[in-house]
Amino acid sequence: MPIGWVSDEKGNFVNQLQVYALLALYMLEVRGERGAIVRTLSTTGMLDKLGKIYNVPVYETGVGFKYVAPKMIETNALLGGEESGGFAFRGNVPERDGILAGLYILDMMVKLGKKPTELIEFLYTKTGPHYYDRIDSAFSGDRQSREQTVLNAKPAEIAGLKVTSLNTTDGFKFNLEDGGWMLIRFSGTEPIIRVYCETTHEDKVAAILQDGLKIAGLK
Secondary structure, eight states: OOBOOEEOTTSOEEOHHHHHHHHHHIIIIISOOOOOEEEETTSOTHHHHHHHHHTOOEEEEOSSHHHHHHHHHHHTOSEEEOTTSBEEETTSOSSOOHHHHHHHHHHHHHHHTOOHHHHHHHHHHHHOOOEEEEEEEEOOSOHHHHHHHHHHHOOSEETTEEEEEEEOSSSEEEEETTSOEEEEEEOSSSSEEEEEEEESOGGGHHHHHHHHHHHTTOO
């Protein structure tokens, strides 16, 4: 079981970025452990905030455990993970383990005496609220020309938020002034463009994704 998915006590989906931040908080706060955190560039910035609070390094990699696992081994990382919901832990194999992730979330609930919604509220007292979503869209034509379209866009703002930098490590990640980001990334196996975002502004999620589709030439 490689994927660690969680729902709250009301049956609502707890997204994989929230789960990863909760797992990091569990390790750092509840268990009192210390060590590096490895995350793909499509995963939550809440980890960076937790890294600063608990004085542990956070390393960003390309998407996939082919990047996460070697970095975990190199840094003896406490945990590593990716946006798809795969999480790995020090002392176990450096590979996705959904069963262990689920057990850790359950242990966090028991140790803190909190329901999943309350765990998220506790997390947000540390990091502030963060909001995530993603759109997968099929495309036709040449991938290289699409990539050039994204590079040529050079947006100063996305959904009214200033673009502070562009990371092209694996796709095109536009970092935003609120500490959030929008990522445009091409699937390696099928003609699909994925547009992801995380922001501290709940009312801007849809607008960020729509701007991402425009930048990718899909609207």
